[in-house]
Amino acid sequence: MTNPTVETDARQREYTTYAPAGETCPACGVPIKNLENCRRGLLARRDSSPIVVYWHTACAPKGAGQ
Numbered sequence: 598m599t600n601p602t603v604e605t606d607a608r609q610r611e612y613t614t615y616a617p618a619g620e621t622c623p624a625c626g627v628p629i630k631n632l633e634n635c636r637r638g639l640l641a642r643r644d645s646s647p648i649v650v651y652w653h654t655a656c657a658p659k660g661a662g663q
């Protein structure tokens with residue numbers, strides 16, 4: 598059961614945190630400011646190991662922690 602699309606893995610623990618410098622929100626493409634609250638999560642890619650990403654709290658996909 599492989600899913601060819603890139604999506605969040607809801608099984609991973611996600612939480613509100615601060616993004617390290619230089620992170621860009623994958624939802625809106627706007628860089629996340631230093632010390633701005635954001636949502637940390639993993640994007641599962643079919644061809645490699647998951648990557649850690651940070652969304653603005655308002656941009657976090659539904660089901661990502663809530």
Ligand SMILES: [Zn+2]
Nearest residue numbers: 622625653656
């Ligand atoms: Zn955003």
